[in-house]
Amino acid sequence: MDENRPQILVTNDDGIFAEGLSVLRDALAEIGEVTMVAPERPRSASGHAITLHKPLRLEKVSIPWGGEGYATNGTPSDCVVLANFALMSHCDLVVAGINLGPNLGEDLTYSGTVSAAMEGAICGIPAIAVSVADFEYLDYRPAARFTARLARQVLQRGLPPDVLLNVNVPNLPEEELTGVAITRQGKRRYEGRVERRLDPRGRAYFWLGGEIIEDIAGAGSDGEAVRAGKISVTPLHLDLTSYPVSEALHGWDL
């Protein structure tokens, strides 16, 4: 471990053995010392949960894609906290991904990937979340190469406090990517969000999901950029306050 190089934490919500995590690690190893800490099993859509009521373990494991990492029984956000306060001497950058599946619009509030990057920002560390915006036959390498380029600049330029970057990369060969768009968080809506079925004993069960009615936010949104074949970079802020409504509330009779 060369302490003079940037110290980078790589984590995800797809689990320590996910291919996207190792492809990201390999790309970032060119610019810093990478420590990999990730959940021992897939924890997608676990949001920003942290573990407060049971012991957390950190176990060194060898990775089928090469090298070693630390597996935890915790959530993606736990990984960031553990790495920062129990494992790494210091951390210059947190990168979460490369996630299998888009993190666009309001979906990012469910995302373990984006939440891990948020946890980095909460810890005062510049952070990037990166996803390939598709669910099958993913080539993670274009996303990894772009993330390394972005990470290099984040390390040079820094990010303001409480800000993280959410990156979505279309699942296209590198030469078919049409550019990089700086975007805003879009809107996604689902149709048929709950399916009701019967189990073999005749009792109802429910399955969440539904069809995405594609991004309805329009111009400048993350989803629009990805549909146009562009890499979407959305700066996110931890402060969720609606300032206009805050103003308005002052006029309410409370």
Ligand code: MN
């Ligand atoms: Mn995931």
